[in-house]
Amino acid sequence: MLQVEVVSPEAIRYSGEATMVVARTVEGGDIAFQTGHVPFLGVLQIHQAKVIRPDGEDRFALHRGFIEVTGERVTILSDMAEAADEIDVARAEAAKQRAVDALAADESDPVAAQALERANIRLAVASA
Numbered sequence: 001m002l003q004v005e006v007v008s009p010e011a012i013r014y015s016g017e018a019t020m021v022v023a024r025t026v027e028g029g030d031i032a033f034q035t036g037h038v039p040f041l042g043v044l045q046i047h048q049a050k051v052i053r054p055d056g057e058d059r060f061a062l063h064r065g066f067i068e069v070t071g072e073r074v075t076i077l078s079d080m081a082e083a084a085d086e087i088d089v090a091r092a093e094a095a096k097q098r099a100v101d102a103l104a105a106d107e108s109d110p111v112a113a114q115a116l117e118r119a120n121i122r123l124a125v126a127s128a
Contacts, residue, residue: 002035003073004051006060008081014051014058021074023049023067033069040069046117048125049076059084061125063118080118087126095119 004021006014021033025042033040044065051058065078096119102112 001072002033004076005074006049006051006076006078006081008078013060013081013083013086016051016053018051018053018074020052021049021067021076022052023047023062023076025067033074035072037069039071040067042067044076044078046114046121048121048128049081059125059128061087061118061122063121082122082125084125084128087122089123089126092119092122092126096123 001017001019002021004014004016004018005012019034022030023042024030024045024047026045027042031042044062044067046063049060049062051060060076061080061082062076062078063080065076065081068075068077095115099112099116099119102109103116106112
């Protein structure tokens, strides 16, 4: 079993055991970690992470950060990490609409593009 921690500046969002962790890195796309994985350090994209346990899974919306794998430990450090049950869907939908409106006014607005990406990930994690 892996020992897993998902940490944001506000709190430890998850601390426990898992059989697998799946996250998306900027270097290699989705990557899965299981017991015995070689040491790894990666930069996370705005995407979801899955912590898979024998009895189910937890999903987290991540807004960038790092993942470190050492021995039987996986640590995710993210600027913002939200568990599926912590996501305010109405707030995420409102943020998505604001981002869509901003992109309609200026399709090259990088702030609005990232806001849309974050809102979409939050909504996907909340509905999974």
